[in-house]
Amino acid sequence: MGCRALARPGFSHRWCTMTGPRVLLEVESVTTRYTVRKQGGEGAAALTAVDSASLTIAEGETVGLVGESGCGKSTLGRTIMRLVDPSAGRIFFRGRDITELDHGDMRPVRRDFQIVFQDPYASLNPRFRVREILAEPFRIHGLGRTEAARRAPELLDLVQLPVDALDRYPHEFSGGQRQRIAIARALALQPLLIVLDEPVSALDVSIQAQILNLLADLKEQLGLAYLFIAHDLSVVGQVSDRVAVMYLGKIVEIGTREDVFTDPQHPYTNALLSAVPSHRLDGAKRTRIVLEGDLPNPLQPPSGCRFRTRCWRAVDRCADEDPVLAQGEGMAQQVACHFPGPEVARDATRGSLPPDAGSGS
Numbered sequence: 189m190g191c192r193a194l195a196r197p198g199f200s201h202r203w204c205t206m207t208g209p210r211v212l213l214e215v216e217s218v219t220t221r222y223t224v225r226k227q228g229g230e231g232a233a234a235l236t237a238v239d240s241a242s243l244t245i246a247e248g249e250t251v252g253l254v255g256e257s258g259c260g261k262s263t264l265g266r267t268i269m270r271l272v273d274p275s276a277g278r279i280f281f282r283g284r285d286i287t288e289l290d291h292g293d294m295r296p297v298r299r300d301f302q303i304v305f306q307d308p309y310a311s312l313n314p315r316f317r318v319r320e321i322l323a324e325p326f327r328i329h330g331l332g333r334t335e336a337a338r339r340a341p342e343l344l345d346l347v348q349l350p351v352d353a354l355d356r357y358p359h360e361f362s363g364g365q366r367q368r369i370a371i372a373r374a375l376a377l378q379p380l381l382i383v384l385d386e387p388v389s390a391l392d393v394s395i396q397a398q399i400l401n402l403l404a405d406l407k408e409q410l411g412l413a414y415l416f417i418a419h420d421l422s423v424v425g426q427v428s429d430r431v432a433v434m435y436l437g438k439i440v441e442i443g444t445r446e447d448v449f450t451d452p453q454h455p456y457t458n459a460l461l462s463a464v465p466s467h468r469l470d471g472a473k474r475t476r477i478v479l480e481g482d483l484p485n486p487l488q489p490p491s492g493c494r495f496r497t498r499c500w501r502a503v504d505r506c507a508d509e510d511p512v513l514a515q516g517e518g519m520a521q522q523v524a525c526h527f528p529g530p531e532v533a534r535d536a537t538r539g540s541l542p543p544d545a546g547s548g549s
Contacts, residue, residue, distance in 0.1 A: 211280075212381050212413050213245040213268065213301075218277035220260075220267045224487070233487050237263040239437040240277070242513065245381065250407065250414040252428030252445070254421055254460070256483060260437040261417045265383045268415065269303050270294055282380075299329060302374035306386035308366035312358040318344075318369055319354040325376040336376075343372040346409075347402060364395035368402065375406070381413045388423060400427055421464045425449055433457045436486060436494040439513060443521020453519060453528035455499050493526070501527045 220238040225231075238260045245251050253261050266272045268279060270286065278287045286297055305311040312321055322343055323336035341351045347368040358366055367387060374382050384403070388396040404427065406412055418424050424431055425445060432442040433456065441454040452458045459477040479498045484490055492510050496502040505526055513524040 210247045210282075211244050212247050212282060213415075214280040215241060215243050215264075215268060216278045216280070217242055218264070218267060218274045218279060220263050220272055221275040235487055236437055236489070237486070238267060238274075241434075241437075241439050242277075243432050243439065243442060245413050245415060247380070248407070248411050248413055249429050250416055250427055252424035252431045253415060253417045253434060254419065254424045254431060255434035257419060258483060258486070259434045261419075261434055262385050264434070265303065265385050265415060265417050269301065269383055270297075271303070295329065299377045300379050301381040301383065302377070302379045303383040303385060304367070304370050304374050304387050307390055308363065308370045309358060311370055312366060312373075314358055317355055317357055321358075321369060321373055322354075322376060325373060329377060331377075339376065343375055346375060346406065347372045362395075363391050364399060367391065367399055371399075371402070371406070375410070378410075379412070381415070383415045383417070385417045386419070387416075389418065389420065396423070403427065421460055425464075433460065436484060436489055438494060438524060440495065440524045441521060442513070447520040451520070451530055453516075453521060453523040453530065454495075454525045455501055456495050458530075493524075501525075503527075 217240045218238060219236065219240055222235045222237060223232050224235050226233050241260075241264055243251060243253075253264065255261055263272060267274050270279075270289070274287060278285055280286070281297055281301065284297075286294065289297065313324075316324075319340055322340045323333065326332065326336035326339070340354055344351055344353055349365065349368055349372070353361070353365075353369070358369070361369065371387075387403070388399050391399060400423065403414070407414065414427070416424065416427055428445050430442065430444050431448040432439050433448070433454065434440070435456050441448060441452065441457045448457060449461065452461055459479050462475060462477040481498050484494065484497055490497050490507070492508050493499070493502070493506040494510075496506040499506070503526075509526070511524045511526050513522050515522045516528055519528065
């Protein structure tokens, strides 16, 4: 793809001249905490929405981030964008630590990575015509009206909308068309990375497929990298090069799409994939795993492994020791589990390990 847009001030020339795949984004042990009111309004409590999350995204790569609602996926995406400040950890973009940058110093960084939200209607100003929506990034970054006017028809063409859409308002479009407008706005400043936060979950299935195809075409055409956040594993499997699985604020497994989908190692990943029809890339079927109990209260997460209260492999060690995300012997992916392994039959007695559940890490 070449060294695109890397001459901007404040970025490392070393990043530009590195050989091999370049890492655009590196998230290093990032934690995000909120202070929330306790039930009844008496006092406050600390909610750890993201707990020591680490991942990388290379140039031109799509990393899927998947998990149940409330697991911290969107918070991690917003933290990466610095829409939310991390409580701990570091975020590197193109070799530069952006964790402590103030608003002014973040401005040139934001030209190179953008975000697309789940609800396109809520993210588009209903009082602006499309022309003004697409011009807004140029105005914010001081690039002038002339450049905005020149690029607007090109941006609509990229997302396959007619040029006469420029003079219409968001309410005049369908949900899929509004998401195309949101994508066009994200493309305005020619970013290298786009965070896609549940970009198709609010759309009908047929429209989802159209948007996913559009995103794939844009990635190929423009050399984009994506962080694709979703709760739908079938969607993640279509678009991702690598997949990170998140549970209650922690990344519990990360690896290539093929490794995670055909040989999952964490029990939570096994359970998620067992619910997806025909998810196996090799065509094999998997026994349905129904998780017992509800997602624990994030204000009072379980000790040790957070998944242990719903895990059929859990033993005393799981309550005492929080497993570290690491690549075990003979594994292709990284897993945070004391007893990683492929899908196994449940024991009749909860809390005892099946013979082939793994020897621990």
